[in-house]
Amino acid sequence: KAGVTQTPRYLxxxxxxxxxLSCSPISGHRSVSWYQQTPGQGLQFLFEYxxxxxxxxxxFPGRFSGRQxxxxxxxxxxxxxxxxxxxxxxxxxxxxxxxxxxxxxxxxTRLTVL
Amino acid sequence: xxxxxxxxxxVSVSEGALVLLRCNYSSSVPPYLFWYVQYPNxxxxxxxxxxxxxxxxxxxxxxxxxxxxxxxxxxLTKPSAHxxxxxxxxxxxxxxxxxxxxxxxxxxxxxxxx
Numbered sequence: 001k002a003g004v005t006q007t008p009r010y011l012x013x014x015x016x017x018x019x020x021l022s023c024s025p026i027s028g029h030r031s032v033s034w035y036q037q038t039p040g041q042g043l044q045f046l047f048e049y050x051x052x053x054x055x056x057x058x059x060f061p062g063r064f065s066g067r068q069x070x071x072x073x074x075x076x077x078x079x080x081x082x083x084x085x086x087x088x089x090x091x092x093x094x095x096x097x098x099x100x101x102x103x104x105x106x107x108x109t110r111l112t113v114l
Numbered sequence: 115x116x117x118x119x120x121x122x123x124x125v126s127v128s129e130g131a132l133v134l135l136r137c138n139y140s141s142s143v144p145p146y147l148f149w150y151v152q153y154p155n156x157x158x159x160x161x162x163x164x165x166x167x168x169x170x171x172x173x174x175x176x177x178x179x180x181x182x183x184x185x186x187x188x189x190l191t192k193p194s195a196h197x198x199x200x201x202x203x204x205x206x207x208x209x210x211x212x213x214x215x216x217x218x219x220x221x222x223x224x225x226x227x228x
Binding site for chain 2: 004033035042043044045048056058090092099100102103104105106107108
């Protein structure tokens with residue numbers, strides 16, 4: 001089975017722009033979670049989608065949003081980018097929802113905001 | 115709320131030496147516990163997972179971890195370090211609810227000296 005794929009792998013944007021990141025889960029997985037990884041804050045949970053519904057959300061401002069499609073692929077969007085949004089964004093998929101099923105991570109999208 | 119503490123940010127061992135990476139958790143309910151490894155420029159890979167079966171959990175690449183409820187710990191060990199073990203290691207906890215999520219520790223960088 002193919003693993004979790006994320007596109008693009010690298011992205012450079014300027015402050016004020018918006019960005020959309022894409023995640024394709026492992027075939028058959030219905031849950032997709034997103035995480036932000038920075039040197040200072042570590043790995044922080046953004047949100048989880050299961051069967052096209054947001055099931056859980058972390059403590060991030062409303063500029064961070066996401067969605068999931070009927071084929072379980074997910075996108076996350078960050079509007080009005082700030083320098084502090086520079087990070088590695090990881091997505092993970094699992095069969096079931098919640099933090100109990102094993103989550104399989106993609107390679108991440110490295111976002112740099114200038 | 116659940117949390118994970120990984121003491122120290124960096125551990126250095128000699129090749130062939132014992133690897134011990136510490137993790138303490140806080141959870142109001144019996145948790146699920148995970149160890150993930152991240153190699154440079156890659157996503158996270160699951161090493162092992164505790165779900166309340168055996169307290170000693172064996173994972174991939176010769177790693178194992180022991181769940182100790184009385185100490186609220188889930189330390190990761192490997193009897194003999196290999197150069198290829200050099201990476202960043204994350205401990206994570208989740209509760210067992212339907213809307214649970216993974217909460218990660220800050221991570222520990224393992225260096226292996228020849």
